[in-house]
Amino acid sequence: MSGDETMATAMPEASATEDRHWGMTDDELASHPIVFREDLLKGQVHVISGGGSGIGKGMAFLFARLGARVVICGRREERLEQTREAIAERVGAEVETRAMTIRDPEAVERFLREVWDRHGRLDGVVNNSGGQFPQPAIDFSVKGWHAVIDTNLNGTWYMMQQAARLWREHDAAGSIVNIVANVQRGMPQVAHTCAARAGVIYLSKTVSTEWASLGIRVNCVSPGSIETEGFAVYPDGAAEKFGDANPMRRCGHVYDIGQAVVYLMAGSGDFVTGEVVTVDGGNQQWGDVWPAGIPDEFRVDRD
Numbered sequence: 001m002s003g004d005e006t007m008a009t010a011m012p013e014a015s016a017t018e019d020r021h022w023g024m025t026d027d028e029l030a031s032h033p034i035v036f037r038e039d040l041l042k043g044q045v046h047v048i049s050g051g052g053s054g055i056g057k058g059m060a061f062l063f064a065r066l067g068a069r070v071v072i073c074g075r076r077e078e079r080l081e082q083t084r085e086a087i088a089e090r091v092g093a094e095v096e097t098r099a100m101t102i103r104d105p106e107a108v109e110r111f112l113r114e115v116w117d118r119h120g121r122l123d124g125v126v127n128n129s130g131g132q133f134p135q136p137a138i139d140f141s142v143k144g145w146h147a148v149i150d151t152n153l154n155g156t157w158y159m160m161q162q163a164a165r166l167w168r169e170h171d172a173a174g175s176i177v178n179i180v181a182n183v184q185r186g187m188p189q190v191a192h193t194c195a196a197r198a199g200v201i202y203l204s205k206t207v208s209t210e211w212a213s214l215g216i217r218v219n220c221v222s223p224g225s226i227e228t229e230g231f232a233v234y235p236d237g238a239a240e241k242f243g244d245a246n247p248m249r250r251c252g253h254v255y256d257i258g259q260a261v262v263y264l265m266a267g268s269g270d271f272v273t274g275e276v277v278t279v280d281g282g283n284q285q286w287g288d289v290w291p292a293g294i295p296d297e298f299r300v301d302r303d
Helices: 026-031 054-065 077-090 105-119 142-169 191-210 229-233 239-244 254-265
Strands: 045-049 069-074 095-099 124-127 174-179 216-223 276-279
Touching (some): 026 054, 026 077, 045 054, 045 105, 045 142, 054 077, 069 105, 105 142, 124 142, 124 254, 142 191, 174 191, 216 254, 254 276
Parallel strands (some): 124 174, 174 216, 216 276
C-alpha cells in the first residue's frame, strides 16, 4: 500500500498517525543517492500521472534529476504546483503540470496531444494515478466501486490507448509503465482496487503483444508497502504495521519504485515488455496487509 492518490474522503476519521511525518522530505528526494547517471533521460519527455504526491512525486523528482522533461498530472492543482516548485527549487528543473482527471477520456486525449504538440515527442508514460479506500467488499456502494474502477482501470486504459495512438500516428516508439499491486493472493479490504489492478496487469500483458510491432513496450511495477505521506490517512496503528507485511520487516521508499520504473523506461529495459517487476520486500511470498487493521477473526497470537 503506497497511499498514493488515496480517496481520503472515504476513510475513517483522521487519527494520531497524521502527527508523524511519513515518507521522504523534498530535500531527501532531491539528494537521495541514485544508481543511474544524471543525464540518462536527457532530452526525453515523460508523463507521470498522480505526480503531485507519494510515489508519483518521487518519480517526478527522480526523472527530473535524470534530465528528463517531466509533465505531471493529477486531480489536485495545489499538490501539483507544490511539487513543481519543490523540483524547481531543489533540482533546478522545470516541470509542467496539468490538473485533470484521467477518468475523462476526452481530457486525456487533449492532454497527451498537447504534450506532443508542445515538445514534438513523448518518450514514456507512467500511469501512477489511483485511489482506494479500505472497506469490506460486501459493504461497497455502487458509487464507491465505480470510483475506484474508473480511476485505477479505466483511467489507466485511457492513458495507455491515447499514448499508443500518438506513437502510431507519428511512427514513434514509446514505453508505458503501469503502477499496480500484488494481486496474486487477493487484497482483503480493498477488493475493488485488486480487481482494477489485476485488470491493468493482464491488459498490459495483452497489449504488449499487440503493440510490439509498433515499437511500444508495456510493463508494470508492483509496489509492496512503500512509505509515503499517504500513510497518514490510515486508521490509528494500521500504517505502523505495514512494514511487518514482508520478510524484510520494513517499508520501502519511493525511490525503490522510481528506479525500477527508470530501469524499464531507459535503454536497460529495451528487451523487456509484458512484465511485472515486483518491488515488495518479499510480500508476495510472505506477509499480509490489512489497510483497515486486522479483523478480530484473523488475529493469531504469536509467541
